[in-house]
Amino acid sequence: MKKAVFTYNYYLKTFKSPNKRTKEYLRKTYESTWNILEGSVRSSKSTINVLAFCLALEESPNTLHMAIASSASLARTVLFDCEGLGISYYPQWQAHTNKYGERYEQRIFKGKYQGYDALFIKPAKGNNHGVKTIIAMGGDTSVSYESFRGMSLGMVIATEINLLHLNTLNEIKARTIASKYRRVFLDFNPTTPTHYVYKWLNDLNDVNYLHMTFDDNPAITKERKEEIMKEYDPDSIEYKRMILGQRVAGEGLIYNVRDYNIITGKIDFNNYGKYVISADPGINASGTCFILCAMTNDMKEIHILHEYYHRNKDERHLGIKMPQDYLYDFFDFIKQCEQIMGYAAWRVLCDPADITFIREYQRNQYQNRIGYVLYNAVKDLIDIRIKEGINLLYTGRLKFHNICARTIDQFKRAEYDENKSKNGRYERKDDPIRDVDVGMIDATEYAIAEFRNYIYNRVTGE
DSSP: OOOOOOOHHHHHHHOOOOOHHHHHHHHHTTTOSEEEEEEOTTSOHHHHHHHHHHHHHHHOOOSEEEEEESSHHHHIIIIIIGGGTSGGGOGGGSOEEOTTOOEEOOOEEEEEETTEEEEEEOOOTTOOSOOEEEEEEEOOSTTGGGGTTTOOOSEEEEEOGGGSOHHHHHHHHHHTTTOSSOEEEEEEOOOOTTOHHHHHHHTOSSEEEEEEOGGGOTTOOHHHHHHHHTTSOTTSHHIIIIISOOOOOOOSBOOOOOGGGEEOSOOOGGGEEEEEEEEEOOOTTSEEEEEEEEEETTSSOEEEEEEEEEESOOTTSOOOSOHHHHHHHHHHHHHHHHHHHSSOOSEEEEOTTOHHHHHHHHHHTGGGTOOOOEEEOOOOOHHHHHHHHHHHHHTTOEEEETTOHHHHHHHHHOBBOHHHHTTTOOOBOOBGGGTBOOHHHHHHHHHHHHHHHHHHHHHHTO
């Protein structure tokens, strides 16, 4: 698909007039300090808040402002760019000629502010407020707030605030106290009701709040809405959060492994193209896990075709294998995979946390006739990995051969960690001492991350 060129005309053509509820929210942003949008995916939360932020920026006499997300790169992607509807493309700041023939110069430019990516907006004619600066920041760690501590901010726009650290949220409040036109724009998907973000929001005054759903996005068609809904398992917590926009806690079984996720009978290896080998070395009593994950030739599905599992304990929970033993098991597993598939792996991956395993692999690989570079596995946020696994299983894009019994069993038995869920963290229980192990799931997720661009682009046609 041809990549879109984001321009003044693109914004005008793509942006759709919001509905009555959303227009009322926009009107209230002129008189409210805290403007909050909570709701389902694709409900246009970010787009609406970007518009509100840009409108308010024209009114603000302050010169320094901030756009923040869990990371600075996400702030740039979601708030600055937003697929052509972000701050960078706000039409009134682009060079254009209106329908009356009046020519307007470009007012917005990209640059750096004290080393941070930033946008600079020149004042409109007749406006003496001076050049406005918007810096892109990240805020998901306990020390992220230190990067903007001491700054006097006029306005802030933040996305996915449930992923921001509480210290970051508190600093946003502190840095805008002296603002001459204090406006803060926040959006997020619902999370567990006990998440600290809700208590923090309840302590705010002068709040303009709107809960949004698919129906609030004027640009989404009925067909596209149904297409998105089909990606989510209707029996899952993720469906309630992301589609219905409900606040729900993580509890009970996570995954629904259906019959169509299990491959039985003889495998036709001609149906596969690229494959990866993924390792999750065990620590202490955890299991050591290796998997072979292959992508079908049509790039629509990824299959787990071979596995290795060994739990490093005996009945007294003492180790019965040394790291070197597991390394040689991994070398043997790689050779087995090559024999099974008939050709070399695309990539060999390992959890980057196991430095000893990686170092020993690199030291011993060539004398064992292993020529692969050992790549560090991509470890996304566990919340993202869980959601992706649920949806891939539901849509039948993730399957297991029935010989991979350990992997199937771990997916079937995986449960939410209710203690962590109380703090808004959707994680799996992982307690090898009590035979609750998720190593095969971790190894599978590492492999999925490698195929992500292929399988999603193929399925969506992007």
